[in-house]
Amino acid sequence: MKLHIEKMTCGGCARAVSATITTLDENARIATDPANRSVSVETSAAPEAVLKALDAAGFPATQS
Numbered sequence: 001m002k003l004h005i006e007k008m009t010c011g012g013c014a015r016a017v018s019a020t021i022t023t024l025d026e027n028a029r030i031a032t033d034p035a036n037r038s039v040s041v042e043t044s045a046a047p048e049a050v051l052k053a054l055d056a057a058g059f060p061a062t063q064s
Contacts (some may be wrong), residue, residue, distance in 0.1 A: 001047055003039040003061040005054065010034055012030055013059070020057040038064070 008017055014032035020030050021041060028043035039061070044048065047063065056060045 001041050001043070001050070002064045003041065003050075003054075004064045005059050005061045006008060007039055007059050008032070008037050008039070010036055014039075016057065017054065017059050018058070020053050021045070024053055051058060 005013075005017060005027040008014055011034060014034045016034060017039060018030045021043065022029055024045040025043040027044070028041060029043075033039070041050065051061055051063070
């Protein structure tokens with residue numbers, strides 16, 4: 001799944017986003033790109049669960 005996260009602007013934000021996703025699936029593969037505010041995720045977690053967790057963490061995301 002590819003996500004756009006407008007509030008992910010730095011490496012610290014990217015680490016927080018990755019940590020949030022790994023709470024749902026510790027084996028998730030995550031590639032963050034703060035410069036473009038994008039994240040690619042391979043996970044067994046439901047997309048809705050990922051979006052809900054990111055929103056709760058302060059990083060609302062949209063699928064792209």
